[in-house]
Amino acid sequence: MLIVPLVTKEIAPSLTPLIQLSGLSEWTDEKVKNLLLIPGVMGYLGLDDNDIVGCVLGKFDPFQSEIYLLCVHPLARNKGLGSHLLESFEAELQKRRREYNAQSTDLGGPTEELQVFLEVRVSNQLARRLYEKLGYGCMRIRSNYYKDVAKKDPLLNTYEDATVYQKSLVLKPTAKD
Numbered sequence: 001m002l003i004v005p006l007v008t009k010e011i012a013p014s015l016t017p018l019i020q021l022s023g024l025s026e027w028t029d030e031k032v033k034n035l036l037l038i039p040g041v042m043g044y045l046g047l048d049d050n051d052i053v054g055c056v057l058g059k060f061d062p063f064q065s066e067i068y069l070l071c072v073h074p075l076a077r078n079k080g081l082g083s084h085l086l087e088s089f090e091a092e093l094q095k096r097r098r099e100y101n102a103q104s105t106d107l108g109g110p111t112e113e114l115q116v117f118l119e120v121r122v123s124n125q126l127a128r129r130l131y132e133k134l135g136y137g138c139m140r141i142r143s144n145y146y147k148d149v150a151k152k153d154p155l156l157n158t159y160e161d162a163t164v165y166q167k168s169l170v171l172k173p174t175a176k177d
């Protein structure tokens, strides 16, 4: 299994089957394509014999980075790929934040922490366990967040809530520091 950075936005159509297979139906072809056009959006792929079996997508922002989606092919799950993708993504965020600090003229001096946020369905136990294992803490619940009709509560007339997770990444010193 190989983890490689996502280097081209042309990859979008190749990601959709994996994303749909992972049950993240809100991420359509068009939505992924548009996401990859946003400055700062980046990601990693998990490859098995050149097949894409895992993917993480998110956005670097020096103050509020985000993870938009993480998925692993059902046949490749529970072998550590999800965790490795997330760790690769976090390492890249730290690298970009160090580069930002090096160029910053902020009079307060560089911040040694980087905040990362993500949202996940409250019902998604597997993903929540993974995020919590990697140090993400539940910050708040966003009520009525996922507007998919199939999962609407017919009695309460409500949609599924999202758990908002947050992690502070402390910038690790590099070998040259």
Ligand SMILES: CC(C)(COP(=O)(O)OP(=O)(O)OC[C@H]1O[C@@H](n2cnc3c(N)ncnc32)[C@H](O)[C@@H]1OP(=O)(O)O)[C@@H](O)C(=O)NCCC(=O)NCCS
Pocket: 022, 023, 024, 068, 069, 070, 071, 072, 073, 076, 077, 078, 079, 080, 081, 082, 083, 084, 120, 124, 126, 127, 129, 130, 133
């Ligand atoms: C969530 C997901 C990415 C995890 O990927 P993965 O490659 O299986 O993750 P890992 O192998 O690194 O597992 C990490 C942790 O997740 C939990 N986990 C994963 N699969 C599990 C399973 N079948 N049973 C119990 N716990 C499990 C465990 O806590 C595990 O930690 P451990 O290794 O100490 O047991 C994958 O299940 C997936 O693609 N789900 C569908 C898409 C999704 O819901 N994405 C998240 C929302 S964006």
